[in-house]
Amino acid sequence: MAPLPPVEYAVAVEHYLAASGLGEGSRRIYRIALHTWAWALADRPAPTGPGRRRARPPVLPLALLDHPGAAARLRAAVEHRSGGTDPRTLNRELSTLRAALAWWRGQGWITADPADGLRPRALPAPDTGPAPLTPEEVRTLFALRAPLREQVLWRLLHESGAPVETVLALDVDDLDLVHRRTHPSAPLLTWRAATARLLPLLLAGRTAGPLFLTTRRAPAATPAPDRCPHTHRARLSYRRAAELFTARTAGLTTTSWTLRQLRVPARAKHPGPAR
Template identity: 75%
Template sequence: MTELPPVEYGAAVQRYLAASGLAEGSRRIYRIALDTWAWALADRPAPTGPERRRARPPVLPLALLDHPDAADRLRTALTRRGAGTDPRTLNRELATLRAAVAWWRARGWIDADPTAELRPRALPEPDASTAPLTPDELRALFALRAPLREQTLWHLLHESGAAIETVLALDTDHLDLLHRRTRPGHTPVHWGPGTARLLPLLVAGRGTGPLFLTDRRAPAGTPAPDRCPYTGRARLSYRRAAELFTTHTGALGPGWTLRRLRGAR
């Protein structure tokens, strides 16, 4: 029996993600990005901050992507969000939409490609603030009297080389502690002895839920995948992780950012 194409954009998003083969954490990130573009197609500004995850995207027909002004709406949204969004994040979200549009077109659900003329944002030139930490800097960082959560996150970012967003999207049941890697079916992440020493202490007593948690209980309306079922605390955000890193490294001097951990060796 032939499967009928979806009429609504949100349903098409669900079908795309279900067939993507992505791990749960990655599907959640893709869904947030695709929901954000739904606001653009509806010619409405997307929510920002904590409200972005909790807001329900507008219900609209998938055929709106075939409308003659769909490209202009997406271009306007790209320009508007470019003023306050990291270009790497914006480019990743644009790539997510392009991949979904290509998948929908391949199935004949839409005809046009309103993303064809959209251009990625230019990335800032590399500088000292993005250069990998030196061995001496790493030793100074890991010698700080920082909480277990921060030390585990820093070691994992350093040893795995994984994107910060990928690491923060991990859940405790994604981990294969014995083999120092994530379990099959999840975004591949491998780590070394420093992380292996700290992770069991961080996840003690927690069999599922976000790996890295905030200090406070999750606000009302926080999606279940972003809330720990044991403590009620929320998943640690990139913004908060960056703030904590800046706070703890303040005594070491300027220019310390989380992204410098990825390429550090």
Template identity: 55%
Template sequence: MRKRQVDGAGGAFRPAPVEYGAAVDRYLTAAGLGNASLRVYRISLHGWAWPLVDRRAPIGRERRGARPPVVPLAVLDAPKAPERLQRGLADRASAAQPRTVARELACLRSATAWWLARGWIATDPAIRLEPATQLSDAALVLSDAPTAVRETAVGPDRARAVLALRAPLRELTLWHLLHESRAPVERVLALDIDHLDLPGRRTRERAAGALGWGPGTARLLPLLLAGRTAGPVFVTDRRAPATTPAADRCPVTGRGRLSYRRAAELFTAATGPLDPAGRGWTLLVLRDRAVPATART
């Protein structure tokens, strides 16, 4: 007998999907995306169906209207699934802009994490995918900034240099939010998803202390939260221990709330190349020339 799964709070029990396309539809329904984002996510996720069956995906105009192959969802648990997806990633990178590849890999990772949390797949074949550049999570880079930044950046230029770095989506979102809101790190890391008013670029009244942000954060947050509707905004890379309080654990992925210590460690490591002394900076540099909340558009 197949597993049955509740889709969302108060939802009816439904059989777990057996086909990749059906799993994509269920994920996108739960994600609560706007029409434009929904279309982008659907095209991106359907594009991964071809490499899962060792076929090359269409490119250019043919990609948008192409009907993906029917793929059993169980194929994601096959031993060769990560290898097939890695080949598909390399193939896509040869035909698309880095930002496009970044977005499509982010879409896949969000979806597979959501399916894994529901028990629809037993392993996550996307968790170790890396683009050809071999940068850690560089495929999630969403910034238009140049890849090279001045190593001698000082004073107000430090925040600008940090936000031009290639970095994982989670870190990039956190840095933009700290920079644009000027909020203490502890307050930002304590945010839960239901605290956020994404269209208004601010926190709701239930949040502890008003907090607003600018266009950089507004662009990144929806991608970071795709597929998640509750729990901490910023979560760890791995599942939290069983002893972790429910308030500090994502109900979708099981990952725990990101700690100040870990966020600081990652920031110092990432900014090492920018620091003339090679030691890296602290998160406080993100307050340099911060964008005030009143400047939101």
């Protein structure tokens, strides 16, 4: 006898995530996205800022997705969030909702698709920003004496070409060390020999939690996904990583370097000093 469908939206979210095969870090991101849409379905504004992760979503019946007004509420939420949300983030969260809706329909728990007709937001023209560091500048950077954490972060940013935020959001269990890449459940990153040599030293037996950690014990209010279960230290923030990079590279040049300048576009990658 088939199990009864869940009554609550939040319970259906957990069923979907459990069946998704995603890693812990990816499930956390998907959960936040799906909970955000719960506020829209309840016709209430979603929390923003740091409190978004910890906010309890409204309790909703899953059957609300079959209500004729659900599609209009989602459309209104997309329009409202378009004014203050990065379009890449909004498009990713729309994709997450569509995947969950398709899975729930496949289970026979709902019949409608309230996301039908929602279109991805247009992306802004790319911001070129400061030019990437030259090969000579990269060699100068990697010749600096720096803590292991910074060495791994800088090399991973340079070799993967990934955004800083994506790299700092990585968890230990996202990494496929043997194949020098992330697992399919995480954003796709690859790296070369220099990063591959240093990563095992940085992990030092850790099997879970954030890849890049602060040097101090995490405050009590730190969410569990952002705290290492082995060392109880917190995930390194972009602000702190940028401060450390600026401090370490001060005096190397007349202009300040930024972490984003380590990211080399795929079409312009070069072997440089990463061998």
